[in-house]
Amino acid sequence: MTLPERIWYYLFRFICGLIFLFLIVPIIVIVPLSFNSVPFFTFTPEMLSFDPDGYSLRWYTDFFTNLNWRGAVNNSFIIAIFSTLIATSLGTLAALGLSRRNIPFRTLLMAILISPMIVPLIISACGMFFFYSRVQLQGTHVGVILAHAALGTPFVVITVTATLVGFDRSLIRAAHSLGADGVTTFFKIIVPLILPGVISGALFAFITSFDEVVVILFVGSFEQRTIPWQMFSGIREHISPTILAAATLLVLVSVALLTTVELLRRRSERLRGVQT
Numbered sequence: 001m002t003l004p005e006r007i008w009y010y011l012f013r014f015i016c017g018l019i020f021l022f023l024i025v026p027i028i029v030i031v032p033l034s035f036n037s038v039p040f041f042t043f044t045p046e047m048l049s050f051d052p053d054g055y056s057l058r059w060y061t062d063f064f065t066n067l068n069w070r071g072a073v074n075n076s077f078i079i080a081i082f083s084t085l086i087a088t089s090l091g092t093l094a095a096l097g098l099s100r101r102n103i104p105f106r107t108l109l110m111a112i113l114i115s116p117m118i119v120p121l122i123i124s125a126c127g128m129f130f131f132y133s134r135v136q137l138q139g140t141h142v143g144v145i146l147a148h149a150a151l152g153t154p155f156v157v158i159t160v161t162a163t164l165v166g167f168d169r170s171l172i173r174a175a176h177s178l179g180a181d182g183v184t185t186f187f188k189i190i191v192p193l194i195l196p197g198v199i200s201g202a203l204f205a206f207i208t209s210f211d212e213v214v215v216i217l218f219v220g221s222f223e224q225r226t227i228p229w230q231m232f233s234g235i236r237e238h239i240s241p242t243i244l245a246a247a248t249l250l251v252l253v254s255v256a257l258l259t260t261v262e263l264l265r266r267r268s269e270r271l272r273g274v275q276t
Helices: 003-033 058-065 067-098 106-113 121-134 141-164 170-177 182-211 214-219 227-237 242-271
Strands: none
Touching: 003 242, 058 067, 058 242, 067 106, 067 141, 067 182, 067 227, 106 141, 121 141, 121 214, 141 182, 141 214, 170 182, 182 242, 214 227, 227 242
């Protein structure tokens, strides 16, 4: 490489490193604070000197033993699981339908399906609040599940649609020529090939529901209080480092799910013969 190319090579990586630090440092800071032995959101002298007495698991113990936090964890998993199942089913069917080139108004339909990702979340939350209030679903688990399913469906549509881009439709014709009906072709040919994309979309939908706080504040009630809602309420009503412990656990869950998504993406590319 020439000297300017070499300079740009290292400068580009330095800039990327600065951007990465800018994004990740605020998240990393909360991790040691969640082990604080005192009820403060600051680094104590004992923590800075790495004194074992300055660290404690008391806030993690409170997270797993406090009834309010335990109820929030249960609600978060119940709502996220059921909304993910609905979003995955609807998003996969929509992506399969839109993958056909003879579908009229295909672009318009795709824009409508992914609109929950584009419209500001506060606007979606207000619309859902007025709609669910009229149909008696506001403040119910069903209403919250349907609302989160609407937010998660676009992620499934996008990931499954991306998987279908390299899908070889001659396999479907070959299956039909060998006597397989539509149902058999779907479960034996289509599903195994698009499964990585479906699972990736489902994981994104799960993360969206698990971390969502704006819509739940409008559509839910105290009985549907989730972990993000409990954290938001804790900041306003009773500040406790338990919030930092919950945030740390949410970060770990998100990292684990996103790592799974990346592994599935690579597997999907290998199945489609894409070189990485």
